[in-house]
Amino acid sequence: MNQSTTNHTVGDTCIVCEQLKHQGIRIYTKFLCIDCEQEIVHTEIDDPKYQFYLQQLKKIINREIYS
Ligand SMILES: [Zn+2]
Numbered sequence: 001m002n003q004s005t006t007n008h009t010v011g012d013t014c015i016v017c018e019q020l021k022h023q024g025i026r027i028y029t030k031f032l033c034i035d036c037e038q039e040i041v042h043t044e045i046d047d048p049k050y051q052f053y054l055q056q057l058k059k060i061i062n063r064e065i066y067s
Contacts, residue, residue, distance in 0.1 A: 016040075016056050030060045 011022035012031035021033035036053070043050045 015060055016053060027057065027060060032057075 011020060012024070013019065014021050014024060014033035014036055015027070015030045016032060016036040016039075019033070021031075021035065024031050024033035024035075025037055026032075040050070040053045043053065
């Protein structure tokens with residue numbers, strides 16, 4: 001009766017670093033790992049890296065919306 005079914009995310013392939021990670025957030029059907037999420041949060045908007053992240057995210061979001 002008292003089964004503790006832990007509902008942890010098993011992990012997935014991150015859309016930015018493309019590595020299998022266990023912690024992260026879901027964007028639509030895609031997965032963004034916690035490391036990259038933190039990176040994005042701490043990257044300045046005028047940093048070229050930020051544009052890269054943004055592009056990766058846009059790619060996914062567009063695909064999900066218009067497919
Ligand atoms: Zn990642």
